[in-house]
Amino acid sequence: MKFDTFKMERWQSMWENEVELNLSDSGISPLTLNELIEGEGVESLLETRLAYTQTNGTHELRERIAALYPGARVENVEVTNGTAEANLLAALTLIQADDEVIVQLPNYMQLWGVFQALGARTGAWNLAPDLGAGRWHDRLDELDEMVTPRTRMIALCNPNNPSGHVLGADELDRVAAIADRVGAWVLVDEIYQGMEISSGPTPTMWGRYDKVIVTNSLSKSYGLPGLRIGWILGPESTVAECWRTHDYTTIAMGALSDRLACGVLETARRDRVMVRTQEILKRNLPVVVQHVSKTENLKPILPKAGAFLMLSYEERINSSELAERLRIEKSLLVVPGDHFGMDGWIRIGFGDETNHIEEGLSRIDALLNEVRHAGTS
Numbered sequence: 001m002k003f004d005t006f007k008m009e010r011w012q013s014m015w016e017n018e019v020e021l022n023l024s025d026s027g028i029s030p031l032t033l034n035e036l037i038e039g040e041g042v043e044s045l046l047e048t049r050l051a052y053t054q055t056n057g058t059h060e061l062r063e064r065i066a067a068l069y070p071g072a073r074v075e076n077v078e079v080t081n082g083t084a085e086a087n088l089l090a091a092l093t094l095i096q097a098d099d100e101v102i103v104q105l106p107n108y109m110q111l112w113g114v115f116q117a118l119g120a121r122t123g124a125w126n127l128a129p130d131l132g133a134g135r136w137h138d139r140l141d142e143l144d145e146m147v148t149p150r151t152r153m154i155a156l157c158n159p160n161n162p163s164g165h166v167l168g169a170d171e172l173d174r175v176a177a178i179a180d181r182v183g184a185w186v187l188v189d190e191i192y193q194g195m196e197i198s199s200g201p202t203p204t205m206w207g208r209y210d211k212v213i214v215t216n217s218l219s220k221s222y223g224l225p226g227l228r229i230g231w232i233l234g235p236e237s238t239v240a241e242c243w244r245t246h247d248y249t250t251i252a253m254g255a256l257s258d259r260l261a262c263g264v265l266e267t268a269r270r271d272r273v274m275v276r277t278q279e280i281l282k283r284n285l286p287v288v289v290q291h292v293s294k295t296e297n298l299k300p301i302l303p304k305a306g307a308f309l310m311l312s313y314e315e316r317i318n319s320s321e322l323a324e325r326l327r328i329e330k331s332l333l334v335v336p337g338d339h340f341g342m343d344g345w346i347r348i349g350f351g352d353e354t355n356h357i358e359e360g361l362s363r364i365d366a367l368l369n370e371v372r373h374a375g376t377s
């Protein structure tokens with residue numbers, strides 16, 4: 001099994017801690033441990049035994065995760081090291097060489113890379129950007145036409161990274177019906193659930209069809225990526241198989257992380273964390289909107305959910321080159337559209353410090369102005 005470079009993660013791994021301004025992240029400004037526990041139970045936390053924890057997640061944690069999904073039981077849940085491991089385990093468990101897999105694009109691209117490494121045949125179901133209308137089109141008819149009896153899985157991310165587009169209940173039901181026609185699995189990465197801006201709560205895929213896998217984590221809407229706690233939700237026997245695969249990857253999660261994750265999923269604490277997330281989104285998106293309304297350089301499609309958006313630009317410079325120049329000349333990290341197969345675009349995150357966003361956008365503008373003047377002089 002040979003992996004191609006996961007371009008976006010490599011780019012972030014190399015540079016996110018080396019620049020002055022990092023607008024490459026897609027999540028919410030992470031909480032400190034102090035903010036998370038608010039002084040409650042520090043003593044008992046110190047008593048946590050740093051043992052191998054229950055390898056598929058403690059019963060208590062799985063119970064709290066199951067409670068988030070109507071009809072789910074602990075047996076439907078496996079806890080993993082982030083959504084990254086959840087996606088990996090689901091793919092390793094369900095996909096083999098030559099299986100046909102359809103992936104919604106643009107996409108985070110982890111699953112795309114894993115499917116390719118497994119020797120699967122990957123097909124792209126593309127969301128279409130519409131700058132004029134300021135939205136993305138689902139093109140579910142295209143998905144319907146692509147699916148064949150050989151299709152083993154349809155993989156999507158909802159809310160979608162990097163577009164911020166959200167499929168509603170009707171669209172998810174349609175995906176389920178399309179998959180059901182050929183008995184394909186539907187894997188939905190729901191990591192950006194809870195980061196809705198202009199749409200209501202994102203409906204889950206769970207419960208819409210029997211061959212559904214949902215993946216998620218505490219990394220984005222909860223602002224806790226450093227806990228590395230994610231999960232797989234699926235039919236009991238499939239989840240048991242994923243757990244078997246887990247024995248080969250990381251065995252278990254950190255015991256302290258399992259403990260803290262249980263705490264954050266208590267209703268009152270979860271509500272507090274989610275209110276904070278909504279406050280950050282509501283505070284920061286207007287900064288982006290105001291900036292792009294003043295510049296000719298950047299055209300946005302505003303996200304329905306997520307702390308990130310795709311910005312289109314017209315200057316004749318490749319997006320990877322633009323991102324590299326922003327990094328070197330302006331000490332700013334953004335994600336080039338190339339990483340999503342969308343040259344002429346960049347993705348910026350707006351979940352962190354409000355003043356970083358305004359400053360970062362100004363640096364992008366400045367560089368695009370320099371590119372234009374260099375082209376005309």
Ligand SMILES: Cc1ncc(COP(=O)(O)O)c(C=O)c1O
Nearest residue numbers: 082083084108157161217219230
């Ligand atoms: C769609 C998507 N899935 C998974 C991940 C990885 O998540 P985690 O940090 O929970 O492993 C990311 C991170 O950006 C993501 O955007």
